[in-house]
Amino acid sequence: MSLAAEAAKEQPLPNTLKAALTELLGDRFTTATSVREHHGKGEAYHTAALPDGVAYANSTEEAAAVVKACAGHGIPVIPYGTGTALEGHTLALRGGITLDLSGMDQVIRVSPEDMDCTVQAGVTRNQLNEYLRDTGLFFPVDPGADASLGGMAATRASGTTTVRYGAMRENVLALTVVLADGRVIQTARRARKSAAGYDLTRLFVGSEGTLGVITEVTLRLYGIPEATRAAVCSFPDLEAAVNTVITVVQCGIPIARCELLDKTGMKMICDYGKLDEYTIGDTLFMEFHGSEAGVAEQAEMVQAIAADYGAGDFKWATKLEDRNKLWEARHNGHYAILATAKPDQHVMATDVCVPVSRLAECIMETKADIEACGLVSPFIGHAGDGNFHMSIIANYDDAAENKLAHDIHDRLVHRAQDMEGTCTGEHGIGSGKIDYLEEELGAAVEVMRAVKRALDPGDIMNPGKMLRL
Numbered sequence: 001m002s003l004a005a006e007a008a009k010e011q012p013l014p015n016t017l018k019a020a021l022t023e024l025l026g027d028r029f030t031t032a033t034s035v036r037e038h039h040g041k042g043e044a045y046h047t048a049a050l051p052d053g054v055a056y057a058n059s060t061e062e063a064a065a066v067v068k069a070c071a072g073h074g075i076p077v078i079p080y081g082t083g084t085a086l087e088g089h090t091l092a093l094r095g096g097i098t099l100d101l102s103g104m105d106q107v108i109r110v111s112p113e114d115m116d117c118t119v120q121a122g123v124t125r126n127q128l129n130e131y132l133r134d135t136g137l138f139f140p141v142d143p144g145a146d147a148s149l150g151g152m153a154a155t156r157a158s159g160t161t162t163v164r165y166g167a168m169r170e171n172v173l174a175l176t177v178v179l180a181d182g183r184v185i186q187t188a189r190r191a192r193k194s195a196a197g198y199d200l201t202r203l204f205v206g207s208e209g210t211l212g213v214i215t216e217v218t219l220r221l222y223g224i225p226e227a228t229r230a231a232v233c234s235f236p237d238l239e240a241a242v243n244t245v246i247t248v249v250q251c252g253i254p255i256a257r258c259e260l261l262d263k264t265g266m267k268m269i270c271d272y273g274k275l276d277e278y279t280i281g282d283t284l285f286m287e288f289h290g291s292e293a294g295v296a297e298q299a300e301m302v303q304a305i306a307a308d309y310g311a312g313d314f315k316w317a318t319k320l321e322d323r324n325k326l327w328e329a330r331h332n333g334h335y336a337i338l339a340t341a342k343p344d345q346h347v348m349a350t351d352v353c354v355p356v357s358r359l360a361e362c363i364m365e366t367k368a369d370i371e372a373c374g375l376v377s378p379f380i381g382h383a384g385d386g387n388f389h390m391s392i393i394a395n396y397d398d399a400a401e402n403k404l405a406h407d408i409h410d411r412l413v414h415r416a417q418d419m420e421g422t423c424t425g426e427h428g429i430g431s432g433k434i435d436y437l438e439e440e441l442g443a444a445v446e447v448m449r450a451v452k453r454a455l456d457p458g459d460i461m462n463p464g465k466m467l468r469l
Contacts, residue, residue, distance in 0.1 A: 013052045013075065013097075020069045021055055021097070028056035028103075039078075039098040043334070044086045045346040045396045046432060051078060051092035058103040060176055060184060060215040067213060068182025070097050076460050077180075079209040081122065081151030086349050087430025089155065089208055093464035099213060101150055107131050108216065116173060116190060118218045121150025128219075137221040140165035143426065144331040150214045155428040156206030160330070163249070163384030164256040164289065165222065167426070172205050176216035180456040190218060203451070208428050209462035211455045225289035229299060230257075230317040230326055233306055234281035238262050238367060238379070240309040241282045242360040245383040247305050249356050253298055257287035258384035259330055262367070265337070265378030265391075272336030273329030279312060284383070285330055287323070333380045337391045340376075344395045350409055352416035353387040353425030362419055363388060366412050373408055375401075387425030414439075429466045437466065 013031070021029040031053045040050030052075075057063040070077050076096025083090055092098060104120035107128065111117065112135050119128060126146045128139050143152065143159035151157075153175065158167030165171070174188040187200035204211060235241040245258055261269065266283045270276065286302065288295045303314055317323045329336075337347055354362045363379065370377045370390065381388025390412065394405040413423045413436050423429075423436035438445050449467055452459075459469055 014073050017073045024065050030054055040092055042085050042088055045348050046088040049091040049093050051098040052095045054098045056100045056103050063213055063215050064178045064182045064184050066099055067178050071181050076463050078462050079213045081148030084145040084147045086427045087432045089430045115221045119149055121215050122148050124148050136224055138224050140222055141168055141171055149217050153205050153214050153217050154209050158426045160257045163258055169205055171220045174218040175201055175204050175214050177204050177212040177214055179212045180461050208466050210466050227292045227295040228289055229295050230287045230323045231314045232278055232285055233314045234279040234283045234312045236310045238282040239364055241284050242363055244306045244309045246356055248302055253301055256289040259285040260381045260383035262379040265380045268336040268340055269329045269333050272339055275329050341393050345393050346396050348392040350390045350412055351424045351427040354416050354419045354421030356386045358419040359386050431465050434468050
């Protein structure tokens with residue numbers, strides 16, 4: 001029996017709660033098994049854990065009413081955006097109600113003069129950029145998946161453009177949040193800076209739904225660059241590619257994207273995306289933003305650095321459709337890896353991040369470790385900010401193989417932490433990395449527990465994630 005089934009057996013949803021949610025939402029509240037199954041699993045290897053019901057909210061007021069009703073019965077609430085999380089964030093480990101915010105899909109306001117906007121939490125990044133297309137502005141944070149912006153804020157997402165534009169932490173100006181008792185707060189105003197009180201915006205960015213439900217997000221926007229050029233370049237080995245990245249960053253070149261793929265990962269995404277024009281080798285995907293002259297200068301400098309490390313010729317993509325095809329293939333890396341797995345295999349997507357100066361050392365030691373163990377695990381990473389992913393392909397239902405994969409991951413995390421890095425650069429803690437968080441931050445975790453207890457004394461907000469109370 002699953003954890004969710006055990007929880008439901010011990011504490012089924014009270015009929016009074018079902019009646020209240022049905023009265024509030026009508027058929028947007030359901031206990032149908034198929035809907036619960038859809039919401040009770042993520043995109044990674046974690047065992048499914050189903051909620052007891054799913055509530056679809058279309059406004060902050062509805063979300064607050066759902067949370068307040070659940071709080072009155074001590075029933076857990078699990079916020080849900082698009083379900084793309086990789087660390088078990090949306091699993092209903094103790095049953096309860098999944099609060100699906102995908103219907104909150106309205107762009108509330110765009111202020112071109114101030115270069116900001118406010119959106120409901122269910123708006124996805126692609127939806128926002130399509131809406132902004134005629135304004136000359138765009139939102140840059142790009143985790144790959146077309147995730148909801150509320151979910152991206154909740155998990156402190158980043159991605160391919162972080163090296164230039166920063167992560168969600170740098171690009172969220174304010175939030176509207178439903179607290180555990182149903183109260184609604186706004187964490188800040190629209191000003192670009194403020195010294196007014198505690199920085200509640202940063203508290204909730206990255207809180208993974210454990211402190212409250214994010215229902216609206218105010219974001220920084222950026223001007224679409226005059227010129228954009230993308231390039232692909234292969235290297236004689238992985239170390240040469242990584243050292244090129246380190247040198248580019250240390251020289252202060254404002255590269256917009258710098259993605260690393262080892263030979264195994266490059267073959268997988270080329271096969272999956274039908275990119276037969278590229279060399280199968282240890283590879284960097286790069287993109288340059290700016291004026292025509294600025295982009296040309298950046299590209300020339302990076303080519304010179306890459307040549308010093310034995311790089312092959314740069315293959316350029318300047319047309320929008322060519323760049324889109326290139327980056328779509330990169331973004332589909334996870335699915336390309338899944339496509340190569342056997343029916344009984346799945347993928348553990350690792351997520352360490354280290355100071356850029358230690359990146360080559362961390363990657364090469366990890367590469368040697370995985371090769372010694374005999375498992376297949378391509379490397380795909382946001383090398384420009386020291387964050388890389390190793391996707392460990394294994395049969396996680398086989399006890400020996402499961403242990404082998406987790407031991408590799410454990411050594412990787414500790415290797416990164418020994419280098420003053422972190423167990424997660426962007427995927428978050430979820431239910432899978434709680435122990436690593438305690439190892440990494442020590443006494444600071446008790447401060448986090450104090451915050452959690454103060455804001456959610458009943459532990460109903462996404463319980464079992466991030467912290468062990």
